Amino acid sequence: MEAEIITIGDELLIGQTIDTNSAYFGQQLGSIGISISRRTAVSDKELAILSALSEAFSRVNLVIMTGGLGPTKDDITKKTLCQYYQCGYRRDVAVLSHLESLFASRGRLILETNKVQADVPESCETLHNAVGTAPGMWFDHQEKVLISLPGVPGEVYHLTEERVIPRLKSKFPLPTVEHRTLITLQKAESLLSRQLETFEASLPPHLSLAYLPSFNMVKLRLSQVSNSGETNGDIDEYFSKLQTAIPEDVFCLGDIDPALYLSNYLIKNNIRFTTAESCTGGWVAHRLMQAPGISAVYPGSLVAYANDVKQGELGVDPTVIEAHGAVSEPCALAMAKGALKKFQVDLAIATTGIAGPGGGTKEKPVGLVYIAVATNDEHFCKPFRLFGNREQIIQRSSNAALWMVKQLLKLPSDTAL
Amino acid sequence: MEAEIITIGDELLIGQTIDTNSAYFGQQLGSIGISISRRTAVSDKELAILSALSEAFSRVNLVIMTGGLGPTKDDITKKTLCQYYQCGYRRDVAVLSHLESLFASRGRLILETNKVQADVPESCETLHNAVGTAPGMWFDHQEKVLISLPGVPGEVYHLTEERVIPRLKSKFPLPTVEHRTLITLQKAESLLSRQLETFEASLPPHLSLAYLPSFNMVKLRLSQVSNSGETNGDIDEYFSKLQTAIPEDVFCLGDIDPALYLSNYLIKNNIRFTTAESCTGGWVAHRLMQAPGISAVYPGSLVAYANDVKQGELGVDPTVIEAHGAVSEPCALAMAKGALKKFQVDLAIATTGIAGPGGGTKEKPVGLVYIAVATNDEHFCKPFRLFGNREQIIQRSSNAALWMVKQLLKLPSDTAL
Numbered sequence: 035m036e037a038e039i040i041t042i043g044d045e046l047l048i049g050q051t052i053d054t055n056s057a058y059f060g061q062q063l064g065s066i067g068i069s070i071s072r073r074t075a076v077s078d079k080e081l082a083i084l085s086a087l088s089e090a091f092s093r094v095n096l097v098i099m100t101g102g103l104g105p106t107k108d109d110i111t112k113k114t115l116c117q118y119y120q121c122g123y124r125r126d127v128a129v130l131s132h133l134e135s136l137f138a139s140r141g142r143l144i145l146e147t148n149k150v151q152a153d154v155p156e157s158c159e160t161l162h163n164a165v166g167t168a169p170g171m172w173f174d175h176q177e178k179v180l181i182s183l184p185g186v187p188g189e190v191y192h193l194t195e196e197r198v199i200p201r202l203k204s205k206f207p208l209p210t211v212e213h214r215t216l217i218t219l220q221k222a223e224s225l226l227s228r229q230l231e232t233f234e235a236s237l238p239p240h241l242s243l244a245y246l247p248s249f250n251m252v253k254l255r256l257s258q259v260s261n262s263g264e265t266n267g268d269i270d271e272y273f274s275k276l277q278t279a280i281p282e283d284v285f286c287l288g289d290i291d292p293a294l295y296l297s298n299y300l301i302k303n304n305i306r307f308t309t310a311e312s313c314t315g316g317w318v319a320h321r322l323m324q325a326p327g328i329s330a331v332y333p334g335s336l337v338a339y340a341n342d343v344k345q346g347e348l349g350v351d352p353t354v355i356e357a358h359g360a361v362s363e364p365c366a367l368a369m370a371k372g373a374l375k376k377f378q379v380d381l382a383i384a385t386t387g388i389a390g391p392g393g394g395t396k397e398k399p400v401g402l403v404y405i406a407v408a409t410n411d412e413h414f415c416k417p418f419r420l421f422g423n424r425e426q427i428i429q430r431s432s433n434a435a436l437w438m439v440k441q442l443l444k445l446p447s448d449t450a451l
Numbered sequence: 452m453e454a455e456i457i458t459i460g461d462e463l464l465i466g467q468t469i470d471t472n473s474a475y476f477g478q479q480l481g482s483i484g485i486s487i488s489r490r491t492a493v494s495d496k497e498l499a500i501l502s503a504l505s506e507a508f509s510r511v512n513l514v515i516m517t518g519g520l521g522p523t524k525d526d527i528t529k530k531t532l533c534q535y536y537q538c539g540y541r542r543d544v545a546v547l548s549h550l551e552s553l554f555a556s557r558g559r560l561i562l563e564t565n566k567v568q569a570d571v572p573e574s575c576e577t578l579h580n581a582v583g584t585a586p587g588m589w590f591d592h593q594e595k596v597l598i599s600l601p602g603v604p605g606e607v608y609h610l611t612e613e614r615v616i617p618r619l620k621s622k623f624p625l626p627t628v629e630h631r632t633l634i635t636l637q638k639a640e641s642l643l644s645r646q647l648e649t650f651e652a653s654l655p656p657h658l659s660l661a662y663l664p665s666f667n668m669v670k671l672r673l674s675q676v677s678n679s680g681e682t683n684g685d686i687d688e689y690f691s692k693l694q695t696a697i698p699e700d701v702f703c704l705g706d707i708d709p710a711l712y713l714s715n716y717l718i719k720n721n722i723r724f725t726t727a728e729s730c731t732g733g734w735v736a737h738r739l740m741q742a743p744g745i746s747a748v749y750p751g752s753l754v755a756y757a758n759d760v761k762q763g764e765l766g767v768d769p770t771v772i773e774a775h776g777a778v779s780e781p782c783a784l785a786m787a788k789g790a791l792k793k794f795q796v797d798l799a800i801a802t803t804g805i806a807g808p809g810g811g812t813k814e815k816p817v818g819l820v821y822i823a824v825a826t827n828d829e830h831f832c833k834p835f836r837l838f839g840n841r842e843q844i845i846q847r848s849s850n851a852a853l854w855m856v857k858q859l860l861k862l863p864s865d866t867a868l
Contacts, residue, residue, distance in 0.1 A: 047487045049477025050663055053470060056492070060466025070464045072499065075473070075490045082489065089506070246467055315740045316733030319754055323732045324841075326809060333757035334764070337736055340750035343794065347751070377760065392743060424741075 035206060037063060038090040039073035042083060042102035042111060043185060046075050055100055055190050062194055066202065067209035067259060068096065078102055083114045087180070095178050096206075098198075101185035103168040111182060112155060112171075119173060121156040125149075129160055129169045136167065158182075161197040165189055170197055179205065210260045214273040215253055215289040216447070218280065219437040223247045226254070226280060233279045241272055249429045250420070251285075251292065277447075284447040285440060292436050297325035299445060300381070307381040309335040309435075310348055310373035312360065313389040313403060318432045333377050338369065344386075348372030361386050361398050363415045366406035370415075374408050381443070382408050383435050387418075389427045403431045407442045414442065452623060454480060455507040456490035459500055459519035459528060460602060463492050472517055472607050479611055483619065484626035484676060485513065495519055500531045504597070512595050513623075515615075518602035520585040528599055529572060529588075536590060538573040542566075546577055546586045553584065575599075578614040582606055587614055596622065627677040631690040632670055632706040633864070635697065636854040640664045643671070643697060650696045658689055666846045667837070668702075668709065694864075701864040702857060709853050714742035716862060717798070724798040726752040726852075727765055727790035729777065730806040730820060735849045750794050755786065765789030778803050778815050780832045783823035787832075791825050798860070799825050800852050804835075806844045820848045824859045831859065 039059055045051045053075065060070050071094060076082040083102070090097045102111030116122060130152040137144040151167050154160055161170030161181075166189040173180040183193050202208070218226060223245050227234075234243055240260060246253035256276060258269040277284050286295040300307055300322075309319040319335040322328070336347055341360055344350040350368040358364045369384035387403025394400035401422075406415035416438065420430040439445070456476055462468045470492065477487050488511060493499040500519070507514045519528030533539060547569035554561040568584050571577055578587030578598075583606040590597040600610050619625070635643060640662050644651075651660055657677060663670035673693060675686040694701050703712040717724055717739075726736040736752040739745070753764055758777055761767040767785040775781050786801035804820025811817035818839075823832035833855065837847040856862070 046474070047477050047490065048481050049474035049479075049487075052474045057463070057466035057469045060464050062466075064465050070466075071494060072503070073464065073492045077488060086489070316737050316752070316754065320733050320737065323754075323756070329756055334753060334755045334760035335733070336751060336753055337733065337740075338751045339740070339746055343751035347793075376764075 035068045035096070035208060036071040036094045037068050037096040037098060038094050039070055040083070040086050040090060040097060040099045041073065041075045041185070042078060042099065043075075044077050046101075047077055055185065055187060058187075058190065059098060059194070062199065063098075063202075065211055065213065066199060067211045068202065068206075078110050080110065080114045080117070083111070084118060087114075087118055091178050091180075096202075097178075097180050099180065099182045100190060103182075103184045112153070115158070115171070115173070115180075115182060116155045119155055119157040119175060123153045124156045126152050126154050126160050126169065128162065129154070132162065132164075132169075133167060161193055161201075163189055163193055164196070165192045172201065174205075210258075212258045212269055213289070214256045214269055214276075214287075216273075216277065216287050217285045217290070217292050217295070218252045218254065218283040219285045219292060219433050219440075220250055221252070221280075221283050223252050226252055226283065229280055229283075230276070233276060236275070237272065238268070241269060243276070249422075249426060250433045253289070255289070285437065286445075286447050291321075291324075292433070293321035294325055296436050296439060296445070297322050297328055300331050301325060301327050304331060305381055305443075306331045306333065306377075306379040307383070308333065308373050308377040308379045310344075310369040310382060310384040311335070311337050312339055312344070312369070312384075312386040314385045314387075314428050314431045314435075315339070315389075317428050318383055318385060318435045321432050333379065335377070336373060344369060344372075348376065359398070361388055361402060361404060363404055363406070363417065366404035366415045367408070367413055370406040370408035370413060374410065380409055381439065383439065384408075385431055385435060387427075387431065389424045389431070391424060401427055403427070403434070405431065405435050405438050407435075407438045409442065412442060414438075452485045452513070452625060453488040453511045454485050454513035454515060455511050456487055457500070457503050457507060457514060457516045458490065458492045458602070459495060459516065460492075461494050463518075464494055472602065472604060475604075475607065476515060476611070479616065480515075480619075482628055482630065483616060484628045485619065485623075495527050497527065497531045497534070500528070501535060504531075504535055508595050508597075513619075514595075514597045516597065516599045517607060520599070520601045529570070532575070532588070532590070532597075532599060533572045536572055536574040536592060540570045541573045543569050543571050543577050543586065545579065546571070549579065549581075549586075550584060578610055578618075580606055580610055581613070582609045589618065591622075627675075629675045629686055630706070631673045631686055631693075631704075633690075633694065633704050634702045634707070634709050634712070635669045635671065635700040636702045636709060636850050636857075637667055638669070638697075638700050640669050643669055643700065646697055646700075647693070650693060653692075654689065655685070658686060660693070666839075666843060667850045670706070672706070702854065703862075703864050708738075708741075709850070710738035711742055713853050713856060713862070714739050714745055717748050718742060718744050721748060722798055722860075723748045723750065723794075723796040724800070725750065725790050725794040725796045727786040727799060727801040728752070728754050729756055729761070729786070729801075729803040731802045731804075731845050731848045731852075732756070732806075734845050735800055735802060735852045738849050750796065752794070753790060761786060761789075765793065776815070778805055778819060778821060780821055780823070780834065783821035783832045784825070784830055787823040787825035787830060791827065797826055798856070800856065801825075802848055802852060804844075804848065806841045806848075808841060818844055820844070820851070822848065822852050822855050824852075824855045826859065829859060831855075 074086045076086045158171040158173045163169050168184040170193040171182040244255045316337045338344045349372040354364045366384050366386050370382045373382040384406045390400035401420045403418045418434045420427045491503045493503045575588040575590045585601040587610040588599040661672045733754045755761045766789040771781045783801050783803050787799045790799040801823045807817035818837045820835045835851045837844045
């Protein structure tokens with residue numbers, strides 16, 4: 035089944051806002067077997083919206099529309115949809131009562147101008163928006179379904195997951211789509227794909243494997259599509275085979291940020307950690323501290339940019355820096371050990387390298403990053419040669435740091451978290 | 452003048468990639484007086500591309516197309532364009548010699564499969580892509596111009612700025628558009644707009660003011676459009692008036708990240724700084740250390756999440772935390788003073804607050820953040836009530852921190868940097 039997306043808003047066209055909703059719809063609808071065949075961004079003009087809408091319905095039976103319901107341009111979408119469906123407005127009782135209780139809870143008086151948000155085209159059913167004031171609208175006319183949603187990402191996520199997806203599933207006979215995802219770090223997509231040649235060749239037609247690469251991380255997503263409603267039930271069998279085919283490369287199972295996976299592991303096992311970062315400037319700590327509850331195992335951390343901070347705060351021996359430079363294995367190891375002691379933790383991660391754009395030499399080029407990990411019993415360090423601009427090198431370094439921790443702690447990949 | 456954008460690629464439709472090129476085109480073309488009236492994303496299919504293209508040319512005379520030139524799906528765009536323009540391929544000598552020197556510089560042999568990138572539709576002129584292998588293509592047929600570019604953002608930026616914009620300017624009689632931008636922090640868009648009512652009413656028709664808000668920051672962009680080629684030359688006069696109308700609110704002039712503005716100021720004036728961050732977890736430091744050359748004034752910084760790190764590393768008196776809690780003015784001030792001493796710098800910024808989602812109470816709700824700034828002579832602290840999710844509160848806190856530094860250092864807004 036195919037659908038189209040229409041996004042409404044001058045702010046998208048003039049480039050003031052980057053459209054993240056569309057990628058979200060692609061993922062969400064894809065997960066229930068609906069593929070987006072086209073998306074169109076138009077301005078807040080009636081004619082532009084009307085023509086985009088008729089064109090879309092000439093190609094597909096499902097259109098999702100976002101935007102044009104905001105406070106400043108209020109009802110351009112509603113007005114246009116009244117025209118498209120040749121109907122008037124009705125005041126929706128459920129929306130009105132939601133608005134009234136929302137205003138009451140904020141101690142504000144509801145005015146007639148606010149109540150207008152409860153006026154919707156007669157031919158739609160409303161979708162309750164628990165996190166905002168503008169409802170979603172569902173039009174079902176001659177077997178063609180239009181769903182109109184506000185453009186605010188938080189409201190889009192809520193309405194899509196709570197209202198739209200369940201309703202689409204019951205309205206249309208959709209294929210059952212199931213996914214199994216795992217995360218690999220540090221191995222290039224091309225090398226993984228070579229290693230997985232036999233596995234991929236063995237896949238039955240209802241299973242497919244997708245590679246989703248970013249910054250030295252590759253997400254591998256195994257998908258199963260069953261059209262008739264029955265599932266073949268062998269996706270888990272093949273997912274095990276996938277893991278067996280690349281035993282050294284699986285960082286963790288599930289569609290999860292690997293930093294969050296690691297944070298949760300550290301919290302669950304009560305492993306207190308810190309970082310001492312030079313070239314990554316706190317980015318490794320920043321990624322690891324996103325998990326709720328992290329404060330139980332994360333006392334704080336240090337960015338040690340200058341050599342005297344490496345020496346004064348982390349106790350790196352000045353002769354180490356003199357002999358090997360700050361971008362070196364001995365320095366990275368000394369930083370990790372110093373941080374371990376300073377913050378009295380169980381695990382320390384240290385980074386020192388050249389993120390660029392300046393500072394590279396022939397011996398130590400931009401992209402050379404030493405990462406050290408240490409516990410009270412063990413420590414090791416590895417050099418990485420990373421590419422990209424400054425931001426990308428920092429992001430790749432942080433993924434390399436996660437990988438290093440996995441090597442040191444011999445993390446299982448399949449911990450249920 | 453109006454243009455349309457067509458982006459080609461399944462990875463956009465399935466939501467694997469977020470389309471950032473389109474917003475970039477909106478900004479770039481807008482800056483030379485071309486507005487994007489529609490953009491369409493289609494899959495890597497010939498028929499989808501052909502129909503999107505004819506539809507676009509039925510509405511406008513300029514279409515920019517990206518993608519479909521990658522290595523895996525190689526020439527779907529080129530093949531489709533040969534069909535659209537009913538022509539064959541030619542081998543472009545300039546592109547071939549660029550490819551040859553590129554391969555030679557990497558010490559790699561150029562194969563026939565590589566040379567295919569120099570084969571382009573006969574009816575186009577190529578646009579030299581100095582940063583990649585696929586050239587841009589310019590088709591000019593019956594006064595309708597199509598520009599086809601690769602989808603890689605870095606190549607899009609290069610080709611747009613170096614090749615496309617200059618060529619569009621000489622091809623079409625475009626209005627002259629000039630912008631003057633300033634950045635405000637900490638004041639809501641609605642309050643600014645009320646304060647600027649008289650100013651906005653005084654604007655002549657060729658000048659317009661745009662509000663571009665994000666996370667407690669509002670960019671104000673004054674634009675001047677001159678159709679006949681002559682400029683009225685009064686944009687600078689009105690830009691001064693704009694600054695005078697909101698004298699307290701201008702953080703800096705220019706379309707620049709305010710953190711970068713501040714970093715450059717600190718570098719230029721040799722003001723060494725550090726941060727001691729609790730709830731912002733290193734984000735303030737991370738934003739400030741993006742400027743090239745920052746290491747001259749930034750020795751490093753501390754994330755002090757746990758109270759014992761605030762005490763042990765920053766010398767916060769335990770009785771302060773007992774009496775007022777870690778989220779308090781006295782604690783924030785003690786952290787700033789402690790960091791000033793620890794890192795032996797001229798300026799310290801400290802944050803302590805509740806970024807959520809958990810940890811809020813009635814007295815100290817999620818979004819309450821104390822920010823303190825200190826030099827050796829002065830210090831002050833302010834509480835901020837910020838809203839949004841965790842990430843947004845952290846981003847808003849970092850903007851509030853920049854604003855605090857401006858208050859303390861009495862930063863000029865008009866330093867030429």
